[in-house]
Every structure is written in structure tokens, then in C-alpha cells.
Amino acid sequence: MSNMAQLKENIKTFETDAPVTEEEEKALYKIADSLKKGVPCTACRYCTTACPKGLDIPHLLYLYNEYLFTDGGIIAKLGISAVPEDKKPSTCISCGKCERLCPQVIPVSLAFREFTEKLKEDQ
Numbered sequence: 001m002s003n004m005a006q007l008k009e010n011i012k013t014f015e016t017d018a019p020v021t022e023e024e025e026k027a028l029y030k031i032a033d034s035l036k037k038g039v040p041c042t043a044c045r046y047c048t049t050a051c052p053k054g055l056d057i058p059h060l061l062y063l064y065n066e067y068l069f070t071d072g073g074i075i076a077k078l079g080i081s082a083v084p085e086d087k088k089p090s091t092c093i094s095c096g097k098c099e100r101l102c103p104q105v106i107p108v109s110l111a112f113r114e115f116t117e118k119l120k121e122d123q
């Protein structure tokens with residue numbers, strides 16, 4: 001949770017203990033399956049000040065997820081083309097500083113390496 005609105009929403013969700021319906025369960029499994037393809041970045045931005053390359057890590061991870069969820073769709077490609085050359089995922093030096101701060105334990109440098117490879121293959 002990153003703000004008060006999200007906190008209130010979560011409290012509301014857990015106020016009732018009604019089980020999920022069969023339909024809701026199916027929808028949840030579908031979402032869970034799609035999440036397996038990406039990284040669970042919450043855009044908390046705890047990591048960003050640590051990056052020696054000044055990368056906008058959550059934005060790049062958002063584009064990476066978008067790329068995976070849409071099998072390399074247009075939004076991710078447009079998004080990455082708008083990122084300056086010196087701020088693209090390929091400039092990550094795998095120092096691991098962001099990863100040590102990430103509460104979601106996201107392997108950021110690996111994700112950026114994979115994203116870079118996928119973008120290259122896609123050219």
C-alpha cells in the first residue's frame with residue numbers, strides 16, 4: 001500500500017469474510033496466471049534514489065510487464081522509445097543496489113537484461 005486510499009480500500013475488502021464466488025475464483029486464477037509472466041512492482045519507488053544510473057525503475061518495469069502481458073505489443077514499444085538512451089534498461093550495470101531495497105524482492109537487473117534481449121530480438 002502506498003497511500004491512505006489504498007489502505008482504506010484494503011480494510012474495506014477484509015471487513016467481510018464472505019468466501020469468493022466460483023466466478024471470482026476463476027477470475028483470480030486468471031489474474032494470477034498472467035502475473036506469473038511479469039514482475040510484481042508496486043511502484044513504491046523505494047529503489048529509485050539508489051540507482052547510480054538514475055533509471056526510473058518502476059516505469060521501466062511497468063513497460064516490461066506491459067511488453068510481456070501483450071506479447072510485445074505497441075504500448076510497451078512506444079513507451080520504451082520515449083525513454084532517453086541513457087535511461088533505457090540496457091544501461092543497467094547490475095549493481096544490485098535497487099534489489100537490496102525492494103520489498104517485493106524483484107530481480108530488477110535480470111528483468112532489465114531480459115527486457116533488453118527481447119527488444120533486440122524484436123527489431
Ligand code: SF4
Pocket residue numbers: 050051052053054055057091092093094095096097098099108109
Ligand atoms: S541494478 Fe541496475 S537498475 Fe538497479 S540500481 Fe543498479 S543500475 Fe540501477
Ligand code: SF4
Pocket residue numbers: 040041042043044045046047048057058061098101102103104105106108
Ligand atoms: S522497490 Fe521494488 S516494488 Fe518498489 S518501485 Fe522499486 S522495484 Fe518496484
